[in-house]
Amino acid sequence: MRIALFVTCLSDTLFPQVGQATTALLERLGHEVVFPQGQTCCGQMHLNTGYQRQALPLVERFADVFADADAIVAPSGSCVGSVRHQHAAVARGLGRSGLAERSNAVAAKTFELCEFLVDVLGVTDVGAYFPHRVTYHPTCHSLRMLRVADKPLRLLRQVRGLNLIELPDAEQCCGFGGTFALKNADTSTAMLADKMTRVLATRAEVLTAGDSSCLMHIGGGLGRLSAGTRTLHIAEILAATETGAGS
Incomplete structure (x- = not known):
């Protein structure tokens, strides 16, 4: 499977090792991981603090950048939660019905890492070793x-x-x-x-x-x-x- 990594702002700027680990894990399981260069913030921070109109360009960019991905995986429940539960609703609320439809399509293939491993790939043993x-x-x-x-x-x-x-x-x-x-x-x-x-x-x-x-x-x-x-x-x-x- 060809998987698009949505690395998230926090991982990209402060915890790059998390994105690297996510990539290494998925590749070890036999999948191709790509990093769409055009990705930016998903807009969660704006949306959670009431700046819906300001978040709309970020919602649209996410839908555009990840439109062709087979699956989108992020090491963040909060960012995936925003994509799945806020993006389409915000677009629809601001009169962008076409964007809402595109956001729903992208949201349907966006997953938090653990749910992707278990629900989509059907694995629980990923071959890890951590003696702690x-x-x-x-x-x-x-x-x-x-x-x-x-x-x-x-x-x-x-x-x-x-x-x-x-x-x-x-x-x-x-x-x-x-x-x-x-x-x-x-x-x-x-x-x-x-x-x-x-x-x-x-x-x-x-x-x-x-x-x-x-x-x-x-x-x-x-x-x-x-x-x-x-x-x-x-x-x-x-x-x-x-x-x-x-x-």
Whole structure:
């Protein structure tokens, strides 16, 4: 299968290793991965803060750039959630019915990494090796918008050497929420403190998730505590092998 990588702004600018791991993993499974050079932000930040008209050119660009892709995969539940649940609605609300139809067509073939692996490729054992104690945080958009359910956990359970530890109250938000963390800093910090308490209770070496944004938020808090637990995107764990990354 020829897969188009939608790398997302955050991965592209701050966490390029996540896009690299996603590509390495999909290629290891026998698929061709292409990177459409014209891709930009999906507009999620604009849409979530009420700037729908300003987001419209980004919605249109996404539909144009990825129109010919067989499948579109992103290492981000929040960005995929925006493409699938916001793009067509915004275009229709602003009187762009043709764009809404094109956005729906592109959205139908846009997937978060874990759901793509399990639902489309039908695999849970991707040949990974990661000999560490790991706990998993289900991010809000992947959990509530995309309904990925236990797919990431099913993938992690098949990783050789990995000791998966259940995260208490895992479904509680970490407090990031994009601009929510800026506009409601005190509330966000309190939510983060609760999440970190639960993460540290697992005594895991690594906290993983499917969104770099949440990992950045939690990882920043853990780093300030010098807690000893690091954050790692699930793509990086799934891409790790005995002969490659596994440390």
